[in-house]
Amino acid sequence: MKTIKFGLVAAAVLASLAVPAMAADVTIYGRAHLSLDSLDNGDEDGTNVSSNSSRLGFKASTKLEGGLEAFVQIEQNIRFDEGSGNWASRDSFVGIKGDFGQVRAGQFDTPLKAVRSKVDMFGDRIGDIRNLTRTSTSGTGNADIGNVFDERYKNGVHYRSPSMNNFTFDLHYTPHNNTGATVDNVQESYSMSVSYEVKGFYAAVAYETFEGQNDLDPSAVRVGVFYDITDAFRLAGMYQNASDVPGGDRNVYGIGASYKMGAYTLRSQYYVAGDNDADDTGANMFVVGADRNFGKDLVMYVAYGVTSNDDNANFRVSAGGRDTQLSTIRGENASGLSLGLQYSF
Template sequence: MTSFTTGKVAAALLLATAGAAAQAADVTIYGRAHLSLDQLDNGVDSGTNVSSNASRLGFRASTKLDDGLEAFVQLEQTIRFDEGGGQFADRDSYVGLRGDFGTLKVGQFDTPLKAIRSKVDQFGDRIGDLRNLTRINTGSSNIGNVFDERFKNGVAYQSPKFNNLSWTLHYTPHNTTGATTDNVRDSYSTSLVYDVKGLYLAAAYESFEGIDGVDPKAIRLGAYYDISAQLRISALYQNASDIPGGDRDVYGAGASYKLDKFTLRGQLYQVSDNDSPDSGATLAVVGVDRNLGKDLTLYAAYGITSNDDAASYRISAGGRGTSVPAIAGENTTGLSLGIIYNF
């Protein structure tokens, strides 16, 4: 047999094996196209922008194993519908195993602390996203932003539910790229969640080990309660410590009300002063959704972040492709018309 023929046989065997594996796994392709037309104002200048907001394309696969186990994998990446481009596997991407013992996964993905905000935020990935206040820029090139981030090189365990309670521990030995010989960037996040239809209560603690004498920590409490089939109220509290400038608290509440095919929503949150006076801000946002089937939503929202004299918080940061920097002491505002298509 010639080497050419041998190569063809090997290639055929490889394709056959890959085909069998693909048939054995349950593979799903999914995504979201979320774009908005925004009028953004930083108190001095304003402009009209198109923004792609956490738009994504993802792949999931799972395979049933012996002894009631299941293996699973996810690859998810940002898609910039507004400007083109994206980065492969830059969002939640992991491999894992689940069974009666709970769920274990390894990769890069949201922390338990971040998951709480995602559950209670009335304007996630939109104008007025709570990350405008809860995410902290440490000013350190070794750490960067903290809270509402993904851990790199993460290992996480989530327990099974017991009486609607579950516990999650998420650890990373090296929360940055490349290799390490000293593990000075290890970090962890843990949460306890009570989740039953119509009621969600959660508490989380997160800690980063930095090197520049900065070791950010946060406690976060979140909740929502469905008073009726139409009305949901939500709330969040966060205390951040060991951060530049001194400790800060974020607290507030929101609500949504379903009216036929429309959903009215709003939220009001406050971030406190740190060691500097007049460094706090208030975020307020209102909006309305129009649902056109289960996969398509049109919405309008208006938000304002009222900054104290020494504060510079945005209205358009967090989960968005386009954001206008804030100016200290100036209010930032945004009017947004958006479309969300899930597929």
């Protein structure tokens, strides 16, 4: 089965090399997203500056004969707060697309992660849904190590179908999510989704599974949806069931809303992480905020969020897309007040 998969990808790449090409179109883009945060771990608090999924990227594409197009992207994380970054650390890939859809290879978000990105009212901010959807080795929070959903897998191969009656299918295969070569394909993973999107409405269901540690093969089913009740008012929600993860199965679910008033946008969301196999290991997270848009490229915002942990849980409020995070004391509430500025170019 693996030989067949490799053969199909190799055939697509070789076919693209045999087609004459036009000159490439190159684009430089990026985002500077910083925030001034007051973070509380349940016992102490402090003031921090955080660079939140800030990036610099390069895109290029070339039209080919036969209706094909070759494309490439190189994107890296930029730490504006500490003056550092890692080359090609974010979505970086090369691929080819045409009437058949598109195929690409490299490191990039999985279809499961993409569903959350579409419905998260506070992506890369205080109160990001990833505060609850990630799972650690202890199964009682989102530690920096362990089995984690919402990943950007290494060594990925991804196929996206053309849109058919507004439906799109995505399949992402990773032979091993690690560096270097392998002979046993440990950490092999699959992620797939079916999505439906028209103006003002989006719905998707995704499934992901990978080879974990300690004889566990974590998997997750995720459903996400948003609906624009009016041009100004959007409702969104997401449900996730994670199984065969450390600590036992866990459900995460919640809703969010946003309302536009001229240059301002009010937003909030509430999410719940249920207990796993142990008692009192759940949490709920509430966050509220307001944006001020200065044109389409510059946004200033304020947000306040609280994650209320059960006695045996330590979920955060400052994780998910943020480079400065504060671990939470088990059984205590985490909170954060954030003033942010986001400039896209």
